[in-house]
Amino acid sequence: MKPISANKSTRTIRTDALARVEGEGAMFVQIEGDHVRDVKLRIYEPPRFFEAMLRGRAFTEAPDITSRICGICPIAYQMSAVRAMEDACGVAIDSGPIRELRRLIYCGEWIESLGLHVYLLHAPDFLGYPGFLEMAREHPQIAEQGLALKKAGNTLMTLVGGREIHPINIRVGGFYRAPSRAELRPLIDPLERAREIALATVRWAGELPFPDVRREPELVALAEPGRYPIDLGRIVSDRGLDIAPAEFDTHMVEEHVAHSNALHARIRERGSYLTGSLARYNLSFAALSPLARDAAREAGLQETCRNPFQSIIVRAVELVQVCDEALAIIDDYEPPDEPAVEVAPRRAVGHGATEAPRGMLYHRYALDHDGTILDARIVPPTSQNQLVIEEDLRAVVQRNVKLPDEELTLRCEQAIRNHDPCISCATHFLELTVQRG
Amino acid sequence: MTPKKTLAVWKFSSCDGCQLTLLDCEDELLTIAGQLEIAYFLEASRAKVQGPYDVSLVEGSITTPREAELIQEVRANSKALITIGACATAGGIQALRNFADVEEFTRIVYASPDYISTLATSTPISANVHVDYELNGCPISKQQLLEVISAYLNRRRPRVRAHSVCVECKRRGTVCVMVAHGTPCLGPVTHAGCGAICPAYNRGCYGCFGPMETPNPASLNVWTGLEDRDLVRIYRTFNANADGFRESSEAHQRQ
Numbered sequence: 078m079k080p081i082s083a084n085k086s087t088r089t090i091r092t093d094a095l096a097r098v099e100g101e102g103a104m105f106v107q108i109e110g111d112h113v114r115d116v117k118l119r120i121y122e123p124p125r126f127f128e129a130m131l132r133g134r135a136f137t138e139a140p141d142i143t144s145r146i147c148g149i150c151p152i153a154y155q156m157s158a159v160r161a162m163e164d165a166c167g168v169a170i171d172s173g174p175i176r177e178l179r180r181l182i183y184c185g186e187w188i189e190s191l192g193l194h195v196y197l198l199h200a201p202d203f204l205g206y207p208g209f210l211e212m213a214r215e216h217p218q219i220a221e222q223g224l225a226l227k228k229a230g231n232t233l234m235t236l237v238g239g240r241e242i243h244p245i246n247i248r249v250g251g252f253y254r255a256p257s258r259a260e261l262r263p264l265i266d267p268l269e270r271a272r273e274i275a276l277a278t279v280r281w282a283g284e285l286p287f288p289d290v291r292r293e294p295e296l297v298a299l300a301e302p303g304r305y306p307i308d309l310g311r312i313v314s315d316r317g318l319d320i321a322p323a324e325f326d327t328h329m330v331e332e333h334v335a336h337s338n339a340l341h342a343r344i345r346e347r348g349s350y351l352t353g354s355l356a357r358y359n360l361s362f363a364a365l366s367p368l369a370r371d372a373a374r375e376a377g378l379q380e381t382c383r384n385p386f387q388s389i390i391v392r393a394v395e396l397v398q399v400c401d402e403a404l405a406i407i408d409d410y411e412p413p414d415e416p417a418v419e420v421a422p423r424r425a426v427g428h429g430a431t432e433a434p435r436g437m438l439y440h441r442y443a444l445d446h447d448g449t450i451l452d453a454r455i456v457p458p459t460s461q462n463q464l465v466i467e468e469d470l471r472a473v474v475q476r477n478v479k480l481p482d483e484e485l486t487l488r489c490e491q492a493i494r495n496h497d498p499c500i501s502c503a504t505h506f507l508e509l510t511v512q513r514g
Numbered sequence: 515m516t517p518k519k520t521l522a523v524w525k526f527s528s529c530d531g532c533q534l535t536l537l538d539c540e541d542e543l544l545t546i547a548g549q550l551e552i553a554y555f556l557e558a559s560r561a562k563v564q565g566p567y568d569v570s571l572v573e574g575s576i577t578t579p580r581e582a583e584l585i586q587e588v589r590a591n592s593k594a595l596i597t598i599g600a601c602a603t604a605g606g607i608q609a610l611r612n613f614a615d616v617e618e619f620t621r622i623v624y625a626s627p628d629y630i631s632t633l634a635t636s637t638p639i640s641a642n643v644h645v646d647y648e649l650n651g652c653p654i655s656k657q658q659l660l661e662v663i664s665a666y667l668n669r670r671r672p673r674v675r676a677h678s679v680c681v682e683c684k685r686r687g688t689v690c691v692m693v694a695h696g697t698p699c700l701g702p703v704t705h706a707g708c709g710a711i712c713p714a715y716n717r718g719c720y721g722c723f724g725p726m727e728t729p730n731p732a733s734l735n736v737w738t739g740l741e742d743r744d745l746v747r748i749y750r751t752f753n754a755n756a757d758g759f760r761e762s763s764e765a766h767q768r769q
Contacts, residue, residue, distance in 0.1 A: 096560035099530045123527045123578045124632055125608045129619035135747065141720065145607045145752065148531015148653060197537060197558065208559020210547045220544065228540040239711040241538060242531040242653040243722070246715045253717040416716075490560070 090486050097198040099149045100500025111478050116471045122500045131453035136162045137249050144243050152186035153433030155247040157440040162249045165427025165444050166420045174413040175251040177406050180308050182237040184403040188230030190434035191392045194497045196223025199389050202491040203285045222274050229271035251417030261407045272400035278393040283376025291383045294465045296356035305364045306432050322430035325439050342461040349464035352436030354391045369398040385495040422448025435497040459498045466496050519568040522554035526574025526581050531653040532599035533573050565591035575601040575636045589643035597639045600652035600752045604724050609636040609755035652722040652752035655707045675706050676727035679719050682710035698738040703729035725758030742766040
């Protein structure tokens, strides 16, 4: 953190290395008088060329290779990849035990990752600590709750997936090995405890102090009637978008802008949009379990939430949802006859979209007759959310322009962390610089 | 009382998964923080204590000119430097560029390749600076990480075995997937540490812990019954650039 004041009329707020986000990013804000002149979210995470590395690989290799884009949400990459490959090969696993098992392990990733964000990355902003460990010294009970939640998610991922980071059990068509009912039983106790902690988290988060902010970006998320969006669905928005994942390219465009060095996504007709917890909550409130809905209401949330600072409550509500749902899946679970269905390759293009904890993740692959990948395209949530994050940043600065540099810097960082950016995910943009006004 | 040793965690080109392993030590994290001062760990805190540091954990490989400079600074500021994971120890999945034309890669991903600053190769940390200890794995094992930290604090040698995954399978009581089912498996040439997870899930090992000490892939390759093209692929994943795997993929690419 390096606040610099150049002179009375122009000042610069910057953080050269953002903390408590996944990956490497920097923030740069320039203010002239009381007017914000420039806002930049610079991402200097090195490019890793996954789309290029995937060319020539077998279609069966994509889940394991793409999971290495992000150690925080590997399941999201594996799930979007298998959905896209199955789509290319004319196989749809939209119901039945394999789908439920996929949803179950995805719940594990959500519990771990949302728990990580709420407690380790986001909470210190509200309680006034530089980080989780500093917070833990004075609030041991809060820290232990966060770790217990994370651990429950990791235990679920490890049991179904083999390990918590880069699980090994997910393949095109299903799983290498499906657990028995008895094997899932030891998950019930920790998940019930996690659900209690999640409920306590909603109550606790509801009492945090929030700035009175209302933001109006277009909200985009998957949606499926009767179920909260996690592993599949149509892509919908609050401004009437309602498309199949296969139509993503028709409506969304990714650009490498001249002075931005970045690929970022926008809706072709309208511009920036937001994916992630706030979008899912606003678009699928009705699909939350009764327990999660009631918890949200008790914490003072309406059916819509437009304040990004309150995303911490929304994530806590989603934690209740996925703990509840994981328990329901385990309760109903019957192992599939075979752990995977046959998926024969063919020359085709396939699309897959699922909800990573921090937003929608889209994959598209073109395959040759024998399943060799000819072309790959991956659009991670953070590249979709970039423009909205910058718009939020600009609004935060404008509203708090009288604050001293140190405080303003912290507020700006918090505005970025509101959206749980995963910069490691954004493997295919190098640096974002937006010049305005 | 002597002051606590300081620990720094650094990220280079990587997925964040190996440093997340430290935060995933849910039962041990607060104990570690009691024994060591976590002086620099951006993923966990915006507080930064100035170096030099007693021990640095380094995640990721070197793929840009900026990283090549930064690792020199990290080395100069660290009494002990430990690499964590396949990227830092072997170059990682991004070392697939070492077998290809990086300009071609850039053109595939970016509309304006001129803006991209990258090196032609992805190299392990040890190709750039002296490394005191290396942990394998994509991702690393939590137990091995705790063992290395504990060994460091107690001034003893870490007990990290360099034998193959096969030994772990036997200890776990898993029936050999290659012998019993004919499933190709890199277990015989792969470094132990994961606990032989894949065979326990009816799947062949895919070598994410990299080569064991003195592997013999030439012999294994005959046993797998795989074609050259597939042999090239299975060695070219997360440890493609590691000695022991690189030669094997190159040999089969020539055939």
